Amino acid sequence: GESVGLHLPTLSVQEGDNSIINCAYSNSASDYFIWYKQESGKGPQFIIDIRSNMDKRQGQRVTVLLNKTVKHLSLQIAATQPGDSAVYFCAETANSNSGYALNFGKGTSLLVTP
């Protein structure tokens, strides 16, 4: 069936460097994409979202890029900090106007080293 997957299960970066977390999706009908951050013992926390009619969206220190041609999503974190260490999930849904039924990727563990 359709699936959302991540290219790398773990990513280690040095404090101050930029981080890039990648995500591939297979459902061509996906029209809404979200990145979540999950710290140990907590529920996922919304980071940034993007609709399929956009290819880039920026937030505070984060940028999401969407390439619909190759069905690829990425999250860029600028000047990565120790507090950014967490598991990051991409999620997508199709027919987002019909409510919430997010399909999550497996997650990438980001470790920020001093």
Next chain:
Amino acid sequence: KAGVTQTPRYLIKTRGQQVTLSCSPISGHRSVSWYQQTPGQGLQFLFEYFSETQRNKGNFPGRFSGRQFSNSRSEMNVSTLELGDSALYLCASSLDAHSSYEQYFGPGTRLTVT
């Protein structure tokens, strides 16, 4: 503003028993979604409720059910528990405004089936 609350936080049950989990959304949020999180399968969508009606449903057996009350609080029930039902069950709420699909997750209920 209080966040999404889930009770209980931890639960131990025996195979064959049934369990009910509770979720209180953020005040004013009308959409409540439930997800199951396991190390092997990641985050999987169970169902979504809006205005006391199930609006979306994931691919889980009929042993998994839910409901939403008029105050938007939601419960999910799992009957005839199996060992594989051991997981973190997450609830998420949303305002359900078409300008934003941001979901806020609770801390989850850790269910262990022995």
